[in-house]
Amino acid sequence: MKRLLPGLWVIIVISLFVVFFQLGYVPLIDPDEPVYAETPLEMLQTHDWISPRIYGEFWYDKPPLYYWFVATSFSIFGRSDFAARLPSALMATFTAILVYQAGVRLFDRRVGLFSGLILVTSFEFFYIAKGAVTDMTLTFCLTAALLAFLFKRYTWIYVFAALATVAKGPIGLAFPGIIILLYLAAGKRWSFLREMKVPQGIVLYLVIAAPWYGIMTYYHGSDFINTFIGFHNITRFTTPEHPEGVLWYYYLPVVIIGFFPWTAVLVQSVKASLYTYGQTFAKLQFLNIWAFFILLFFTMSQTKLVSYILPMYPPMALIIGWYLSRLWENRLRGKYLSWPITATLLFGGFISALVWAGQKYPEISLGITLAVGLLLVCLIGVWYAYRHRDVTSMIYVQVAAMVVFSALFVTLLIGPLAANLSxxxxxxxxxxxxxxxxxxxxxxxxxxxxxxxxxxxxxxxxxxxxxxxxxxxxxxxxxxxxxxxxxxxxxxxxxxxxxxxxxxxxxxxxx
Missing domain, CATH: 3.40.50 (Rossmann fold)
Structure with a gap:
């Protein structure tokens, strides 16, 4: 525990600020957030926590775990936008702590600290953390299940896979199972299966995950099976719900923007991770398989949404955290110009998008001006630190900029547009x-x-x-x-x- 404590408080404090700052400031954004607030509200009104409803009718879109969390939050804090978003914000904080802990245990304290900071300050992560949607709950459960495998805490794989199944559906089991099997196959590590006690684990998984599905099937029969399994899982994978999103490269810009500003070192990090050796290679191989499988799966899926690939961000943060720690050890020997150059291109694109948004929505002009100034100062700081071969400052200047940007984003960029969004x-x-x-x-x-x-x-x-x-x-x-x-x-x-x-x-x- 002492090994974890020094950086743990840094991760907790920054996560709490980034995620919880003005959490209820903006009303729930149409159409997704209100769905995940209205359904738990109707759970409380009907006193039925088994069969989700919306508009008074049974609703088979998602399993109930997030609804249960929000209903509990409403019961404690009353109905509010803050209470609707609270479970997602907590899951984000817990995920950042898990990533920090994983970095420390798999590598060292510095990797843990870098990885946790990278995750919580990536744009899409803190944006979804502030949303009343199910994606962060799924991300936490999948992260916990897959890290449990790496830590050889095999019982917890089945527990968190079951919770992921009650949060989102069959992918809660499929994703950890396939990712682990791909890793075992890649290194011919089949002996791990004996250690994992798979038969007992499946029983534990079913004890946790199966009851809700069994009760719903008993009460609602084919309506539940055809709608939840048939439409919301199989049909949405094979048939596009949003035809404009059926592009093979759909998630390329999503990753570039969503993992901003850390995409500046993503390619270099992955490349370096594939050319290491020993136990470090095995750990990084697992993280790469984890991230790339999720990206490939949703690229193949015909229905695509920006938030779907969120579960690949924790392993990406760990890979980048490991790589930046290596740069720190080498004091940027070899002059890794790719980082500041790529950062310049990314920041330029991000600033251009902000300027375009400011022209379209004059009411956010103050927020745009401050955000552009902040990003320019950050970019200058990155180049200055690079010139002095100070990797730590290069990291912390981006972390600090994104912490401030997260506050600007809510109050001066999204806040003035609330009437348009809600x-x-x-x-x-x-x-x-x-x-x-x-x-x-x-x-x-x-x-x-x-x-x-x-x-x-x-x-x-x-x-x-x-x-x-x-x-x-x-x-x-x-x-x-x-x-x-x-x-x-x-x-x-x-x-x-x-x-x-x-x-x-x-x-x-x-x-």
Missing amino acids: CLGISKEFVQHYDGQTPVYVAKFLRPGFAYYSRVYGKELKTPADMNEAFVQPKAYLVLKQDDLDILPMECKQQLVLVAQSADKLLMLKQ
Whole structure:
């Protein structure tokens, strides 16, 4: 324990600041966050913690672990945006601690410290850590299961694989199982299987993971199996839910931007890890298999989302942490120009994206100015430290910049856009005008947030038939985005009266 303590508090303090700073400042962002807040809220209202519901109907999209966490958070802290995001933030902090601990045990204290800092200050990691979504819970469980294998704590593999299965589904078992098997096959290490006590482990896994699936199958039968297993796992893997994302290189820019600023040393780190030797090679080989398998799996998947590859970030952080520790030991001998040069290109691209966003959204101009200045100062600091062959300063200047950027991002970049991103504003307007009886119709994209904030479910406007139904009513409220209104026929627009508006969200009355 003493070996872990010196850097552990650094990781905890920085993680808590980056992840928890203004956690509830921005309302839940449409459409995903409100889904993962509304469902646990309905669990509490119905006193049914087994069958997830949304809009009063059974919901088979995800297993219940994250819903249970959020429902517990609501029970303790009350319904709030902070409470909805709290479980994800805690999982992120625990994951950073796990990565630090792994770096110390697999290599040394310096690798542990570097790896933990790299993980928690990578852009996508702290962004998703602040979101009420399931991805961070899955990432924590998979990280714990796979590191348990490396630490030879085999019982915990099955425990955390089971929890991952209750968090996200079959990949909770498939990912650790396949990654471990690939590693064993790569080094012909099949004797490990005897140590892992696989039959007993499978029993333990089933004791934890199977009950919820068994109960759901008993109560809901083929509806649950066909929807959860058939659609949300098999169909979404083989058929694109978002056709515009079916690109083989989809995750290349996601990794470049998502792991910013540490992608500046990612390629060099992986290359170096493949050319080491001995026990260090075996450890790094496992980390590489872990990261590349997740990247390959979701590249093959037809449905792609930015957050899917989050579980590859912990092994990437460990590989980069190991590499940067090697640079520290060598005092940058050989002049590793690739780091500051690549950083310059990445920072230039990131700054260009920020400037473009500032032109599109003038309300965040102050945040853009400060963020661009911060990144330029960081880049100058990287070059200055490189010139003096000070690897530690090169690392810490990027860590410090991302810690500050994480605060700017929430308060001055996302905060001013809250009305564009959330249904909170239009929901408040609706509550003030609603008579409690008039039918309500809500655009599909807005429905989760509208239901969560207004406590009125409404009927989803998903098909032309739904829209026709709304317009045959003598009187009805419609909650739409401006784009939805623009495509309506003129004869429909003429029947609508604007009641209230919040950014691009409209409350219309059909009369």
